[in-house]
C-alpha cells in the first residue's frame with residue numbers, strides 16, 4: 001500500500017505500525033517580575049509529569065524576551081520573533097511589565113505583539129474555588145463559583161487605534177478607538193457558544209454596554225443573537241457590564257460561561273479570580289482556534305513587583321495554565337492528572353500567603369511534584 005500509515009500485511013494479518021510517542025515543542029517566555037519564578041516552577045512540574053506518564057514528551061526552548069532585553073537592545077524580541085514562534089506547538093508565558101518601563105510599552109512590546117499577529121483571538125479564563133481554599137464571599141459554597149470567561153482577544157478596546165495631538169498643550173486631544181468587526185464578534189461568539197455547549201449546564205451570559213455605547217455594543221448584541229440560533233441547546237442571557245459585577249458577587253451560581261469584549265472581560269476576570277480566592281490561581285489560554293498559529297498559555301496575573309524575588313509567588317495559576325496547555329495539545333488525560341495533583345495539594349492546606357497559607361513557591365511546587373511521582377499509573 002502506498003499510504004505508510006496503513007497496517008502492513010503479513011500472511012494476511014494486519015500488523016499495527018509502531019505507536020510513536022508524541023513530542024511537543026514548547027516556547028517558554030518567562031518575561032519579567034515573578035514570571036521567571038512561576039514559569040520555572042511550571043516547567044519543573046511538567047517535566048515531572050511527562051517523566052511519570054511516559055506517554056508524550058515536551059521539549060522546552062526558553063527565550064529571554066523581557067524588559068531586561070528591551071533595555072539592552074531597544075526591543076523585547078528579535079525582529080523575526082513571529083517566524084521563530086511559528087515553529088512551536090505552544091507558548092508558555094510568564095508576565096511582562098517592569099517598574100522602569102511604562103506599561104503600555106512593555107505590554108505592546110511583548111504580550112500583545114504575540115497575541116495579535118498570531119490571531120489568538122479567543123482568550124479563555126476558567127475560574128473556580130479550589131478545594132482547601134475559600135472565596136471571600138461569605139455564602140459561596142464549593143461548586144457555586146465555576147465559570148469560564150471567554151474574552152475577545154484581538155480587537156475591541158485594545159485594537160490599538162487612536163492617537164494624541166497637541167501633546168502637552170492645554171487643548172491636547174487623545175483618542176482611544178474601539179474597533180468591533182462583525183467577523184471578529186461572530187468568531188468569538190461561535191467559540192463561546194461551543195464552550196458553553198460542552199459544559200454540563202449549557203448556559204451562556206454575554207456582557208456588553210449597549211445602553212450607553214450604541215454602535216459597537218449594539219452590533220455585539222445583534223451578532224450574538226444571530227449566532228445563538230445555531231445553538232438552541234444553550235440557554236442565553238444578557239447583562240450590562242456594570243450590573244454583571246453585582247451579579248458575580250451576589251449570585252455566582254447563576255453564571256457558567258461568560259462572553260465579553262477585550263476590556264470588559266479583562267476587568268471581569270480579575271474580579272472573578274479574586275472571588276475565587278486569589279489572582280494567584282487564575283489561568284489564561286490565548287487561543288488561535290484555527291490552529292494555524294501556536295496558542296499561548298499564561299497565568300492571568302502580572303509581574304507582581306511587591307513579591308518579586310521573595311519566593312512567595314503562587315505557582316497554582318501557572319500549573320492550571322500548564323494543564324490548559326496540555327488539553328489544547330490533545331493530552332487531556334495528563335491535563336486532568338496535573339489538575340488533580342494541584343487540587344490535592346490545595347486540599348492538604350499547602351497554600352501560599354495569598355490564599356491564607358504559609359508555604360512558598362518552592363514548597364507548593366515540590367508538593368505537586370511529589371503527588372505526581374507517587375501516582376499509580
Ligand SMILES: NC(=O)c1ccc[n+]([C@@H]2O[C@H](COP(=O)([O-])OP(=O)(O)OC[C@H]3O[C@@H](n4cnc5c(N)ncnc54)[C@H](O)[C@@H]3O)[C@@H](O)[C@H]2O)c1
Pocket residue numbers: 034094095096097098099103107111279280281298299300301302303304305306307312313314315317352354
Ligand atoms: N499578562 C501580563 O503580562 C500582565 C498581566 C497583568 C499585569 N501585567 C504587568 O505586571 C505589572 C504589575 O501589574 P499589577 O500590579 O497591576 O498586577 P499583578 O497581577 O502583577 O499584581 C497585583 C497584586 O496581586 C498579587 N499577585 C499577583 N500574582 C500573584 C501570585 N502568583 N501569587 C501571589 N500574589 C500575586 C501581587 O503581589 C499584587 O499585590 C505591570 O507592569 C503590568 O502591566 C502584565
